[in-house]
Amino acid sequence: MNKYKWGVIGTGKIAHTFATALMNCENAELCASASRTEEKAKRFAEEFGFLKYYGSYREFAEKSDAEIVYIATPMASHFDDAWLCLENGKNVLCEKSLALNTAQTEKLIAFAKEKGLFFMEAMWMKCRPVYRKMKEWIASGxxxxxxxxxxxxxxxxxxxxNDRLFRADCGGGCLLDLGIYPITLTHDLLGVPDDITSSAHIMHGIDMSNSILFRYKNGAFSSxxxxxxxxxxxxxxxxxxxxFITLGNWFHCTEEGILFDRNGKEIERFVRKDDINGYEYEIAELHSCLDVGLKESPLVPHSDTIAVMKLMDECRAQWGMKYPNE
Structure with missing residues (x-):
């Protein structure tokens, strides 16, 4: 079993959840944590058992011996933080949304390819057992x-x-934080739509809520x-x-999927309880890719990440919503 040295940039809520999974993966070594202050980085490192900690992201990128970096900073920081880590030769798993827009996303992916490094958006939904079973049912017709x-x-x-979800300068709004999941699901199953109709309630420069409809020439649609x-x-x-298939409450991280025939009769029920907290599956996927020398995941390919970002760009264009720092 290959072991990999991990670093984590950002010490907020999602970083804590991810680190909980990471510390319970036997082929992951907790190498270093980084925050904007040494105090936060130290506290995080001590809580989860990281060997080193850094009070700046640049110091972490330049001095740590982490092979893989999980980036858990606010959306608006993803581009700079991911670029810094790639520039310093580190494989990157970056929280979704990968960046603020398509231009940033394409630049990051091109840079990762130029550097010969693994790069993946942390779309954990696609790595989860129930989601993969759903794909199997559909592929089987x-x-x-x-x-x-x-x-x-x-x-x-x-x-x-003060919450980053409601701050335009942090890349806030529900589209990039929540809407990315149903959009990713739809794109994964139906591809790029032929028509997009969307609306949003914009307040303080971000979308507080939105409604999105994708339509396809064959008559299929997604709401x-x-x-x-x-x-x-x-x-x-x-x-x-x-x-039809139903994915239980919180479809993006559900532990249950049910297959029905057209009359509503249950055909099969697939239940898979998380081994840790659900983040272990994307960690395992990344390790599997590195084990065989892949630079991108077949479950979360670069092309899908770019396509979904283009769809979200189109929605924001329809709303006239632009982030101050893009």
Missing amino acids: LIGDIEYIKADFSNFIPYDE MDNGFEIQLRNNAIISGTKG
């Missing part, structure tokens, strides 16, 4: 041709002007509602000519 997808991701979150203003069940249904 068990629901026929897909006609309709309904997937939502909306959580009620009280407004806080997606996302936001911070109302609480939805956040499940998904993929309906085809022969049957």
Whole structure:
């Protein structure tokens, strides 16, 4: 078993969740953590067992011997942080959304290829067992041709002007944070739509909620509602000519998928409880890729990451929403 030295940039909530999975993966060595202050980096390192810590991202990139870096900083920082790590010869797993727009995304991917390094957006949904089982059912023709997808991701979150979710300068808004999941699901199953209709409630320079409809020339369509203003069940249904699949509440990280025939009779139920907290699957995927010398994941290929970002760019263009630092 190959072992890999990991570093983590950013010490917020998502970094804590990821580090919990990382510390329980036997082929991951917790090499170094980095934050904007030495105090935060030290506290994070001590909590999870990282051997070293750095009070600046540049110092981490230039001095640590981490082979892989997980980037868990705010969206607006992803481009600079990922570029810094790639520039210093480190493989990168960067939280979604990978960047603020398509131009940044394409530059990062091109730079990773130029440097000969592994680079992947941390779209953990695609690496999870239930999602992969759903793809198997569809590829086997068990629901026929897909006609309709309904997937939502909306959580009620009280407004806080200091929270990065609500700050335009941090790349806030629900599209890049939540909407990316149903858009990724739809694109993965149906490809690039022929028509996009979308609307959003814009406040303080970010989308507080949005509604997105993708239509395809063959008649298939996908309906997606996302936001911070109302609480939805956040499940998904993929309906085809022969049957349909439901992904349980919180479809992006569900532990249960159910296959039905066209009459609503249950055909198969797939349940897979997480070994740790669900982030272990993307860690395993990255390790598997490095083991065989791949520079991108077949589960989360660069082409998909770029395509989804283009779709989100189109939605924001329809809303007239642009981030101050893009």
